[in-house]
Amino acid sequence: MGAHRKGAVRVVRAPGDAPVRDRGRDRYFDTLRALALVRVVAYHAFGWPWAGLVFPSMGVMFGLAGTLMARSLQRPAAAVVRSRLRRLLPPFWCWGLFVVGAMLVRGWMPGWQIVYWVVPLGDPPGSAWGEQAWEILWYLRTYLWFVLLSPLLLRVFRLAPVPVLLLSLAPVVAFQFCWQPPENRFGTGLLDLATYLFCWVLGFAHRDGVLARLKPVAVVALSLAALACGAWYAFAHRAEYGTYDLDDIPLAQAFWSAGFVTLLMYAKARLRIDFSGLVRLRRLDRLVSVFNARAVTVYLWHELALVLAVPLIDRCWDVPAFEAYLPLESQWFLLVVGWVLIAGFVVLFGWVEDVAARRRPRLLP
Numbered sequence: 001m002g003a004h005r006k007g008a009v010r011v012v013r014a015p016g017d018a019p020v021r022d023r024g025r026d027r028y029f030d031t032l033r034a035l036a037l038v039r040v041v042a043y044h045a046f047g048w049p050w051a052g053l054v055f056p057s058m059g060v061m062f063g064l065a066g067t068l069m070a071r072s073l074q075r076p077a078a079a080v081v082r083s084r085l086r087r088l089l090p091p092f093w094c095w096g097l098f099v100v101g102a103m104l105v106r107g108w109m110p111g112w113q114i115v116y117w118v119v120p121l122g123d124p125p126g127s128a129w130g131e132q133a134w135e136i137l138w139y140l141r142t143y144l145w146f147v148l149l150s151p152l153l154l155r156v157f158r159l160a161p162v163p164v165l166l167l168s169l170a171p172v173v174a175f176q177f178c179w180q181p182p183e184n185r186f187g188t189g190l191l192d193l194a195t196y197l198f199c200w201v202l203g204f205a206h207r208d209g210v211l212a213r214l215k216p217v218a219v220v221a222l223s224l225a226a227l228a229c230g231a232w233y234a235f236a237h238r239a240e241y242g243t244y245d246l247d248d249i250p251l252a253q254a255f256w257s258a259g260f261v262t263l264l265m266y267a268k269a270r271l272r273i274d275f276s277g278l279v280r281l282r283r284l285d286r287l288v289s290v291f292n293a294r295a296v297t298v299y300l301w302h303e304l305a306l307v308l309a310v311p312l313i314d315r316c317w318d319v320p321a322f323e324a325y326l327p328l329e330s331q332w333f334l335l336v337v338g339w340v341l342i343a344g345f346v347v348l349f350g351w352v353e354d355v356a357a358r359r360r361p362r363l364l365p
Helices: 027-046 057-072 077-105 111-119 129-157 160-165 170-177 185-207 216-236 250-271 275-278 282-293 296-314 322-324 333-351 351-356
Strands: none
Touching: 027 057, 027 129, 027 275, 027 282, 027 296, 027 333, 057 077, 057 351, 077 111, 077 129, 077 216, 077 296, 077 333, 077 351, 111 250, 129 185, 129 250, 129 296, 160 185, 170 185, 185 250, 216 250, 250 351, 275 282, 282 296, 296 333, 296 351
């Protein structure tokens, strides 16, 4: 999720014209990003511990963002960083006005750390009451730091691409076995950067063509080894962490995401997968377009939508017809209501992403 959606050149067409795909968009990556967002929402609705093993959404999103960042850095670094900040912060501020306002009304007393609600270089503070809404901001904070570090990271990567890529897993290993980061904003941020560093640098490798030049046997073998290492660590330390959920086990998350995302990107690089046929499935293609154009909005507002779905469903119990015919107790019904509310938030606030990207504001892209 993150503001790592690079603006594409759009074709203006008259109403009723056949849909035209955005030039410069890659439907393979767009589809992966849409799937990642769907999986994130489903995970937060159901809490499935196995969801990250099926599809490590955050690793995928950081990998895609790294690719786009490497492409953007063909331009001056300062301009690229400013552009990324401009795309990220206005949707974040819009969402934050509601979340911070609700917490203040509920009696929350912020300290100086409220500055992180302006630029989330650290985890923004919040009340326990609003935690379910603001706890997702770790992704924006991590993404922001990767954006700021990318000009330097890309230079280092290009000095020795393959060694730097492999060594990008070293920090999370060191944090696990040599030095535990402190449990504060600095330590948490450092650990998240280390967890997804490989995926971000892998995006560089894909963009620069390094990944495509590697031999299939070596890539597949190392990817499967990373997957095996991540899965083994998650299940072997299940008692220690109380779960095998990758989100709670940074080392397992790092290795599983590394192997999974490498295979996805290598398939793209070697097999030239582009999902170009998706354009013939007009409704699905349109849905993928909306997800990508409103990725920040979907990510920011989805937890709030799931939170609001609960009291909304509770009210349905007071209507006899709803109680009789609707599956009000089902988590799947909660997910459906959540998506309806997400769609509403996209219509109400998604245009902020257009303004941030200096595009003409639209209710739906």
